[in-house]
Amino acid sequence: MKAVKWFAPRDMRVVEIDEPEPQPHEALIRIESVGVCGSDLHYYEEGRIGHSRITDPLILGHEYAGIVERVGAEADPELVGKRVAVEPGIPCGKCEWCRTGHYNVCRDMSFPGGPPHDGALREYIAVHAGFCYPVPDILSAAEAAMIEPLAVAVHTVELGQVKPGATAAILGLGPLGLLTAQVAKLAGVHTLYGTDLLDYRVDAGTRFGVDCAFNAVKEDTVKTILRETKGRGVDVVFDTARSSETAGLALQVARPAGRCVLTGISGEESDPMPVSVARRKELTVQWCRRFRFNFPTAIELVASGRIDVRSLITHSFPLERTCEAFELVSNSSDGVLKASIDQ
Ligand SMILES: [Zn+2]
Ligand SMILES: [Zn+2]
Structure with missing residues (x-):
């Protein structure tokens, strides 16, 4: 399958990688839309955010949504076929912060698109099914990807x-x-x-x-x-x-x-x-460190029409033109607000 990898500042290329196999608790998602975030831009432009630095080629992207293609043996089979907004950071679930309601500051968080964890700029991803939130049919894929920044x-x-x-x-x-x-x-x-x-x-x-x-x-x-x-x-x-x-x-x-x-x-x-x-x-x-427990509220706010995410999405690019999307946002060209990569 295709993926977009960061190799050096302002150098991202489409590469072929193996399709992931979902673990028992995971869902395999066919990614439909990935938003370009300001934090992605730091990695794109400089290869780092503070001391968090990319050392090996990395797939960026953490604001994403897609369709669940299949699930592992222990994951909820009801998810199959649904469009989901994915809460990207997967905390360890065991540490003091996870057990006291502050999972967003878990030190063992695996966060896609932040080194060393590959992100969502690719065709398929396998993720913990418990972090996949089905969205109502009225939400487009690009709107569902906006649930993450809204959270x-x-x-x-x-x-x-x-x-x-x-x-x-x-x-x-x-x-x-x-x-x-x-x-x-x-x-x-x-x-x-x-x-x-x-x-x-x-x-x-x-x-x-x-x-x-x-x-x-x-x-x-x-x-x-x-x-x-x-x-x-x-x-x-x-x-x-x-x-x-x-x-x-x-x-x-x-x-x-x-x-x-x-x-x-x-x-x-x-x-x-x-x-x-x-x-x-x-x-x-x-x-503020990302979010905790905010995905259901964010979905409800969009589904009920109280928050407009659609008008913020000003540009859409196919996966092959990801670099163009990042350049556009990096240069604040053409009145861009949110650019998304759609497939
Ligand atoms: Zn973001
Ligand atoms: Zn933890």
């Missing part, structure tokens, strides 16, 4: 402990920021600020629930939000950017005793942050 947005907003009528800001209006904007509004945010460095994403912000969206190149993020909130700052700040600067900005635009949720991945080992600002305001700074 991140749901977890992000849940960590923000948003209260009805709250004010909030989102720094970074890429797909994750635009999903977070929608979920934040559903959770009760009243006035939502949003920034990005690209005009077309600022415009997208206004379409997806941001009340006051502006370009952070043209207007100073901190001054603008403090001016608009009469110096108070916002209750909750979500950092959804792929940047080293936004965490520091988040601390500055949060109100005293406010909360910052840092979800975006800068790709660096350390980012600068004005810690004295955070201390004087007694901020709660909450990092």
Whole structure:
């Protein structure tokens, strides 16, 4: 079968590999759609995220959906023939964190598309059947692949402990920021600020629930939000950017005793942050690591029409043109929000 392997920064090639054989607890999935994520881009461009570095050729891709072709002897046979959104990270299930509800920070997590585990940019994958979530028929494959980033947005907003009528800001209006904007509004945010460095994403912000969206190149993020909130700052700040600067900005635009949720991945080992600002305001700074138990909610939000993932998918490419898709997203060309690889 065909797969796309990363060999070096900006060098991915279609290769032939063996079709996987599902283990007793696994499902064999014919992959239909894989979304290109900001974290994939770090690997694509630099071969690393912080100290997590690709050493051997690797298949990227972790936002995916497909049809269950067959299952192993111990897996649920009802899954066969169903379209599933797959929760990509498989935790060990045994450690202290897995047993206390924090499986997303399991140290033995096997996460596809992060070294050394191959990801989903291929025709078939065998995965733990317990992490395959059937989706209603009304969801297309590309929409089902969006359940993964939506689960991140749901977890992000849940960590923000948003209260009805709250004010909030989102720094970074890429797909994750635009999903977070929608979920934040559903959770009760009243006035939502949003920034990005690209005009077309600022415009997208206004379409997806941001009340006051502006370009952070043209207007100073901190001054603008403090001016608009009469110096108070916002209750909750979500950092959804792929940047080293936004965490520091988040601390500055949060109100005293406010909360910052840092979800975006800068790709660096350390980012600068004005810690004295955070201390004087007694901020709660909450990092977000992917998601935990959020797939059912994410599916329900899309199936019920309350969250629009479809309009975020602006580009589709076949597997053979995966590199083009990554270049497009890497260069933010052609108004791209989410690009997906469909087969
Ligand atoms: Zn992702
Ligand atoms: Zn574990």
